[in-house]
Amino acid sequence: MNSGLRGAMRRIRLAGEAGMSTAxxxxxxxxxxxxxxxxxxxxxxxxxxxxxxxxxxxALKG
Incomplete structure (x- = not known):
């Protein structure tokens, strides 16, 4: 896989996790x-x- 495609897939994965944190x-x-x-x-x-x-x-009498 080239680095551009790998970076794009990573950003998509991280964006999906951001919504889960909010939920x-x-x-x-x-x-x-x-x-x-x-x-x-x-x-x-x-x-x-x-x-x-x-x-x-x-306690107050104590």
Missing amino acids: EYAVGTIAAVAFAGVLLKVVTSPTVQSALTAILAK
């Missing part, structure tokens, strides 16, 4: 936002809030 970042961002939403729901639940309040109160 992977998008999926990762969506997953992080979903996890943050679930974590927010858990932390703001009455059971967890009372447990956290008890832990903080005990």
